[in-house]
Amino acid sequence: MPHKNPLHIPLRDIPPQGKRYEVNETHVWEDPLREFRMDCRLVEAPCMQLTILPTDEGWLMRGRIGARVVVPCCRCAKDMEITLDEPFEDYVQRPEEGETLAENDFAEGDDHLLLEHGALMLDLGAIAWEQFALALPPTPICSPNCKGLCPHCGADLNLGPCSCPKDEGDPRLAVLRGLKVEKS
Ligand SMILES: [Zn+2]
Ligand SMILES: [Zn+2]
Structure with a gap:
């Protein structure tokens, strides 16, 4: 069949x-x-x-x-x-x-x-x-070596740096900054 x-x-x-x-x-x-x-x-x-x-x-x-x-x-x-x-x-x-x-x-x-x-x-x-x-x-x-996209503005970082402030790039750093503020 x-x-x-x-x-x-x-x-x-x-x-x-x-x-x-x-x-x-x-x-x-x-x-x-x-x-x-x-x-x-x-x-x-x-x-x-x-x-x-x-x-x-x-x-x-x-x-x-x-x-x-x-x-x-x-x-x-x-x-x-x-x-x-x-x-x-x-x-x-x-x-x-x-x-x-x-x-x-x-x-x-x-x-x-x-x-x-x-x-x-x-x-x-x-x-x-x-x-x-x-x-x-x-x-x-x-x-x-691909640098990927900026998580904030979406710019292709392989084409050069974007205009976002550098220290906001990593959320882990933002957390550390928050801890420092609490201590002082
Ligand atoms: Zn890529
Ligand atoms: Zn950006």
Whole structure:
């Protein structure tokens, strides 16, 4: 029976020596980026290569995610292009004997595994999105020397100092000043 989503692959079709897959359908990444309103733009379609190897207990997945994206610097908010090229390894546990899986729904505690027409399927799209999200740097910085934005006036301090009074820049210093006043 044909299945609707070509990225849902039947696990019983994977031979004992493993099988290689490639995912480069842009919607796999574009849809969740839009849905989660993430500040991240794809320069070109990312690509995930993956080898799935059956084991006694489940399936071992070894692969690589590659992408070129534009993200804002977390200090100065300036857009910058970064290249992702990350190897990964993941594992999907075979459902316990007697564990009931709902048709067309993901297995409990595992959003990669689902049942379609009685066949166990692996959602390659979900894996490709997860590995992409894991490969994104949590705090991208345009340069290790990036001075960021002034917390008061928002000026880009990489372009030069702003006209805000210097000693108001650090709230911790303001607290110290307050303590000194109390003591005197
Ligand atoms: Zn920056
Ligand atoms: Zn300022």
